[in-house]
Structures are given as structure tokens and as C-alpha cells.
Amino acid sequence: MQLRNAIFALFLCTAFFISGQVVLAGDKPVEIVFSTYMPTSYGYLVQPLQEFMTQVEKETAGKVKFKFFHSGQLYKGKQEFAALERGEIDMAAPNDLYLTGIVPETGISNLPFMWKTPASMQKSLDAGLWKLGINDKFLKHNVVVLGTAAGGPYQFYAKGFTVTGSDSIKGKKWGVSGSTASKAIELMGGSPTTMSSGELYLALQRKTIDGCTRPLITGLGRKLYEVVDNISVTNMAYFTCMLAINKEKWDSLPKDVQTVMIKAAKQRDRRQLELLEAFMKKAIKQYESNGVKVHIATEDELASFKKQMIPVQNWWLGKVTDGKKYINFIAAHH
Numbered sequence: 287m288q289l290r291n292a293i294f295a296l297f298l299c300t301a302f303f304i305s306g307q308v309v310l311a312g313d314k315p316v317e318i319v320f321s322t323y324m325p326t327s328y329g330y331l332v333q334p335l336q337e338f339m340t341q342v343e344k345e346t347a348g349k350v351k352f353k354f355f356h357s358g359q360l361y362k363g364k365q366e367f368a369a370l371e372r373g374e375i376d377m378a379a380p381n382d383l384y385l386t387g388i389v390p391e392t393g394i395s396n397l398p399f400m401w402k403t404p405a406s407m408q409k410s411l412d413a414g415l416w417k418l419g420i421n422d423k424f425l426k427h428n429v430v431v432l433g434t435a436a437g438g439p440y441q442f443y444a445k446g447f448t449v450t451g452s453d454s455i456k457g458k459k460w461g462v463s464g465s466t467a468s469k470a471i472e473l474m475g476g477s478p479t480t481m482s483s484g485e486l487y488l489a490l491q492r493k494t495i496d497g498c499t500r501p502l503i504t505g506l507g508r509k510l511y512e513v514v515d516n517i518s519v520t521n522m523a524y525f526t527c528m529l530a531i532n533k534e535k536w537d538s539l540p541k542d543v544q545t546v547m548i549k550a551a552k553q554r555d556r557r558q559l560e561l562l563e564a565f566m567k568k569a570i571k572q573y574e575s576n577g578v579k580v581h582i583a584t585e586d587e588l589a590s591f592k593k594q595m596i597p598v599q600n601w602w603l604g605k606v607t608d609g610k611k612y613i614n615f616i617a618a619h620h
Contacts, residue, residue, distance in 0.1 A: 315351040316539065318531075321375040322356050323363040328503060330561035331437065331527060332356060335379055338529065338554040345546045352377075371428050376535045381437065382526045383464055389423045390605055394612045395526045396466040397599055399592040404436040404566075406620045407524055408559045411436065413619035418611055424528075430536045433529035433551035435558040437501070438566075439521035440467070443510055444497035445490060448581050449518035451590055461486050461498035467523065469598045471499075483508055490514060499523075502569040511576040519570070520583040520591065529554055 320339060326332050339352040361369045363384055370378045382392040394400070394415070401407040411434050421431045440463075442449040449455065456475030462468050464480065471478040479495060483504050489495045490513040497514070499522060505511060529551050536544070570580050583591075603609045 315348055316543065317351050317353060318376045318535070319353045320355070320377040321360040321366060321369070322379050323358040323361065323366055324379070325357040325507075327507060330503070330558060330565045331379070333561060334435070334554045334557040335529075337557060338550050341550040341553065342543075342547055345550070346543055349540075350543055350546075367427075367429075370530060370532055373428070373532045373534055375532070377529075377531045379527045379529055382528070386464070388427065389420055391418075391420050391423065391609065391612065392526070393466060393602060393606070394609070394616070395524045396464060397602055397613075398466070398470045398523045398595040399520075399588065400613075400616055401439075401524065401620055402521060402588070404439065404521075404524075404559055404562050407436040407526075408555070410616050410619045411526070412555070413615070415612065415615055415619070418615060419608065424530070425533065428533045429530050430533050431528050431530050432548060433555045434526050435529070435555040436562060437525040437527045437558075438503055438562055440499045440501055440523045440525075441505075441520060442497060442499060442518040442522065443490075443505060443514045444516045444518070445493075445514050446496075446516075448516045448579065449497070449520070450581065450583070450587055452594055454518075458496040459494070461489055461495045463500065466598065466602065467499050469601055470522070470595060473594060473597055486510060487513055501525075502566060502573075506569060506572060511573055511578050514578065516579050516581065517573055518581045518583060520588065522591070527558070 320335070322332065322335065324332050336354070339354060342350050343352065355375075360375060363381060366375070366378050367380045367385060367388065369375050370380070382395055386393040386396070395407070401410070416431065416434050424431050444454070447454060452474035455471060459477045459479065460471045461481045462471060462478045463483075468478040468480060481489060483500065486495075486498050486500070487508055487510060490498065490510065498510075500510070502517075505514075505517070531547075539547075573580055599613065603613075606612075
């Protein structure tokens with residue numbers, strides 16, 4: 287009996303309790319490798335990821351430890367998802383602009399003038415937009431989606447003119463970031479050229495293009511305010527940032543850790559929206575302080591744009607057989 291008590295006392299001395307579960311002091315924490323191509327200067331996108339990791343480590347009392355790699359230290363944006371699928375990294379925050387070739391339904395976020403504000407987009411996401419089938423398709427790629435957050439709307443940048451409608455687009459050359467934006471520009475009579483953000487500055491400076499479509503964060507990060515003099519805030523289209531984990535890694539985690547991560551992921555989505563909204567207000571003032579004229583699109587202008595973009599939706603529906611349910615869902619939840 288005395289030997290049994292001694293063994294039990296020794297056990298208590300070498301263990302501690304987390305959420306009612308006993309964890310041996312000698313157990314090593316679960317290591318999660320988190321990689322993002324985004325630089326830390328992308329504050330409203332990266333800060334919520336850092337807060338997510340801090341919350342998980344704190345609420346699991348050290349059962350989980352993250353190794354965080356940013357700024358493309360491990361993989362670039364277009365390489366990241368494949369590395370996540372293969373399990374070469376455990377977690378990432380993929381941008382849906384890089385995923386439309388893998389899961390075409392993710393292109394719903396890039397359709398022009400579907401939402402007026404980031405908050406209205408996040409409302410659709412929180413209501414379950416990606417649960418209509420997108421999350422299940424990512425599961426087939428060995429990826430579990432824990433959260434999806436609005437990544438910021440695209441605006442019109444221009445040199446020597448202000449975009450107030452399709453007449454402002456017509457006959458001009460535009461730098462765009464994808465096939466959906468190309469279709470939109472074509473419908474308004476413009477000439478689109480797909481190019482990376484890093485190419486925009488010189489293209490605008492050399493007048494290879496007359497304008498471009500990009501989020502406000504890109505214009506500041508790439509110093510486009512030095513080569514444009516007008517920005518029209520239309521919230522033309524969006525992108526989303528997933529919070530995703532390799533499925534095999536996810537399945538290996540204890541249930542209590544999974545619960546903590548799901549909770550923290552929801553907090554990350556809310557936090558990103560909060561920081562995005564604050565950033566947009568600050569960014570507009572920054573552009574104005576750099577001599578850029580900022581035009582906020584009127585309701586009439588937005589209504590006209592949206593009407594002209596219906597063919598873009600039809601083009602997308604031709605690529606996504608069940609796409610109509612996503613558009614109908616947004617109409618009911620935004």
C-alpha cells in the first residue's frame with residue numbers, strides 16, 4: 287500500500303493538468319510549422335495569424351508550439367498550397383487568387399461588385415459560404431480549412447484621370463491580377479494585361495499601362511502613389527485568406543487542441559476584419575497625404591458598374607457547374 291502511494295505521489299509531481307487532462311511534464315509539445323509568403327508589413331493579414339498562434343499556445347498551456355516562417359522564407363505564394371497538401375508545412379494562410387485552378391468555386395470572391403464592404407463579405411463567409419462545398423473539395427487535397435477571412439477589396443488606380451464608370455475604363459490599358467479581373471476590364475472596353483504587383487510600378491511609370499486594379503495595401507507596399515494620381519474606391523472585387531492545416535497533421539492532434547484551434551481561428555477571422563477596416567481608413571489618408579486624389583464611388587456609379595458585370599458572373603457560372611448556389615447564398619447573406 288505504501289509503495290502504491292509513493293508511486294502515485296511521484297506521478298503527481300511529474301504531471302500537470304490542462305482542461306481536466308493530465309499531461310506528463312516530460313511530454314514534448316506538438317510542433318506546428320506555419321508558413322506564409324506574406325511579409326510582416328502586411329499588418330492586417332499577418333498580425334491576426336500571429337495572434338492566432340499566441341492564443342493557441344496560451345490556451346493549450348504549452349501543449350502546442352508554432353514555428354513561424356513569413357515573407358516567403360520557405361515557399362512563395364503559388365508554391366505554398368502544394369507544400370501544405372504534401373505535408374511539408376503544417377499550416378498556411380493561402381490566398382484564393384492562387385487556388386482557383388485547384389478549386390474553381392473559390393473564384394466567387396473575385397467576382398466584381400458582389401459585396402459593398404469587407405463587413406458584408408465577412409458576413410457571407412461567417413454564414414457558411416465556403417461550407418456549401420468549397421471546404422469539402424479542399425479536404426480532397428488533404429487540407430482542412432479552419433477559417434476564411436476577407437482579404438481586402440480591389441480599387442482602381444489611374445494616372446491623369448479618375449474612374450467614375452465604364453467610360454473611364456474604355457480604350458485604356460490596365461494591369462490586372464487574374465482572369466476574372468481581365469473579363470471585367472474587357473467588358474468595360476479596356477485592354478487588360480495580367481501582371482504581378484512587382485511589375486506595376488515600372489509599367490505605370492513607363493506608361494505601358496494607364497492604370498491597374500489592386501487592394502490599397504498593395505499600392506502602399508509598392509509605392510504606387512509615386513506613379514498614379516487618382517484612386518477610385520469601388521470595392522470592385524475581393525480575395526480571401528484561408529487559415530488551413532494539413533489534414534494528416536490535424537488528425538494527429540488531440541481533440542482538446544482541435545477545439546482550441548477552431549475557437550482561435552474564428553477569432554482570427556473577426557480580428558482580420560477589424561484590422562482591415564481600420565487600415566482602409568488610414569490608407570486613404572496616406573494616399574491623400576502623398577498627393578493622390580481619392581474618389582469614393584457613389585451609389586449610382588456602383589449600381590451602373592454592377593449591372594455591367596452580370597456577364598462576368600455568367601462567364602464564371604460556365605466554369606462552375608453549381609456556382610448559382612453561391613451567388614444565391616450571397617444574395618441572402620451579406
